[in-house]
Amino acid sequence: MHGHDHAHEHHPSLQHHFSTMSQQREAGVLGMWVFLLTEVLFFGGLFITYTLYRMWYYEAFAAASKSIEITPGLINTVVLIGSSLTMALSVRASQTNQRKATVNWLIATIILGSVFLGIKVYEYADKFEHHHVPGASFQFAHEPAPGEAHVAPAEGGHVATMGPDQLQRTTQLFFSLYFVMTGLHALHMIVGIVILFIIAWMAHKGRFDSEYHAPVEMTGLYWHFVDIVWIFLFPLLYLVERHN
Amino acid sequence: MSSVHVSPLSTYLTIFGALMVLSAITVGAAFINLGSFNPVVALAIAGIKATLVVLYFMHVKYSSRLTKLTVVLSLFFVAILFAETLMDYATRGWMNYTPMQQ
Numbered sequence: 001m002h003g004h005d006h007a008h009e010h011h012p013s014l015q016h017h018f019s020t021m022s023q024q025r026e027a028g029v030l031g032m033w034v035f036l037l038t039e040v041l042f043f044g045g046l047f048i049t050y051t052l053y054r055m056w057y058y059e060a061f062a063a064a065s066k067s068i069e070i071t072p073g074l075i076n077t078v079v080l081i082g083s084s085l086t087m088a089l090s091v092r093a094s095q096t097n098q099r100k101a102t103v104n105w106l107i108a109t110i111i112l113g114s115v116f117l118g119i120k121v122y123e124y125a126d127k128f129e130h131h132h133v134p135g136a137s138f139q140f141a142h143e144p145a146p147g148e149a150h151v152a153p154a155e156g157g158h159v160a161t162m163g164p165d166q167l168q169r170t171t172q173l174f175f176s177l178y179f180v181m182t183g184l185h186a187l188h189m190i191v192g193i194v195i196l197f198i199i200a201w202m203a204h205k206g207r208f209d210s211e212y213h214a215p216v217e218m219t220g221l222y223w224h225f226v227d228i229v230w231i232f233l234f235p236l237l238y239l240v241e242r243h244n
Numbered sequence: 245m246s247s248v249h250v251s252p253l254s255t256y257l258t259i260f261g262a263l264m265v266l267s268a269i270t271v272g273a274a275f276i277n278l279g280s281f282n283p284v285v286a287l288a289i290a291g292i293k294a295t296l297v298v299l300y301f302m303h304v305k306y307s308s309r310l311t312k313l314t315v316v317l318s319l320f321f322v323a324i325l326f327a328e329t330l331m332d333y334a335t336r337g338w339m340n341y342t343p344m345q346q
Contacts, residue, residue, distance in 0.1 A: 025248070026308055033311055037318040044322045048329050055334075070271065077267050085260040088301045095250045210248070224301045228294045234267075235286035239274035243282070 013212035021211050028214045032221050043229055046184070050177050050236060053170075059162055060170035064140065065240035067132065068178075072119050073238040077230065079119070083112035084227040091220040094213035099206060102216065106200040109223065113193045120186055124179075132175050140171040178237055185233060188226045195219050249306035259300045266293050 011021050018024035054061045090105030131139035162170070199219050202208065208216055270289045278285060299305040304315055 029307060030311055030314060033314040037314060037321070040318040041321055041325065044325050048326055052333055074271060078264065081260065081263045081267070084297060084301055085256060088256050092250060095248055221302055224297050228297055231293045232290045235270050235290055239271065239286060242274040243277040
């Protein structure tokens with residue numbers, strides 16, 4: 001295993017500064033997790049901002065969250081967790097030398113990721129239509145769209161303690177956080193899809209086997225992390241207060 | 245030579261099923277008035293889902309102790325971020341201070 005006889009059993013993908021493939025893999029996994037740790041703190045800053053404003057302007061957060069349709073968010077939750085499954089199955093296929101399956105599951109992940117982004121585009125367009133995008137034309141609660149007219153009475157109950165100007169400003173905070181958080185998440189997905197294309201091409205070219213599939217595995221770790229961010233975003237943005 | 249743990253297909257399907265059930269429970273629970281426990285329940289379910297993804301989809305259950313430590317460290321740093329920030333903002337009203345003279 002080591003010493004004078006190791007030269008002839010080197011895996012072609014073993015870098016010279018590692019003694020074994022498993023040591024190389026270990027180092028890669030650890031490095032990836034250190035990167036994900038920085039990502040956790042990156043998103044953590046947004047989550048603490050959300051927490052503070054939600055504590056201060058709860059009524060506005062409840063009313064603004066209620067104006068968001070649950071269905072597309074729930075569909076996206078299913079789609080994204082589904083894409084995590086296909087990603088995990090691709091890693092498993094690469095671990096067991098199934099080249100074709102590795103590529104196919106990667107393509108399935110790309111498709112599901114694209115479906116998620118497509119639904120996100122629909123949701124963003126809907127926000128523009130309802131003037132729920134922070135900025136000069138932002139308008140909340142006083143011009144309910146025909147479809148959400150039934151929401152108005154409940155909103156009225158909420159905003160009793162907030163004047164219209166205050167509600168206008170504080171709901172804008174919620175939507176600012178909505179766009180920054182889901183936007184940053186979507187940006188991570190776009191980056192992830194680009195990486196998935198590259199990895200799928202490499203897998204198709206036969207660059208991976210049961211000994212060396214670190215790129216597939218690292219892409220998987222990144223993709224699952226993005227899934228986890230959404231697991232928290234969904235209840236925090238869509239489900240602030242749905243009873244009453 | 246290969247020290248990589250290969251999980252059976254059934255593990256992935258079971259975890260996926262559990263994640264789907266928990267997603268449905270999150271939506272259902274949001275429509276029940278639990279008072280101040282609504283966000284607690286929502287975050288607890290999200291926490292369980294994230295833990296399942298980390299342990300089984302990301303293979304941390306079968307990873308080295310150093311990797312496990314790194315995962316826990318990320319939670320530790322986030323805890324510091326939240327604790328220190330909330331300690332400040334949540335207690336500002338406690339002070340009965342007079343604004344400084346211009």
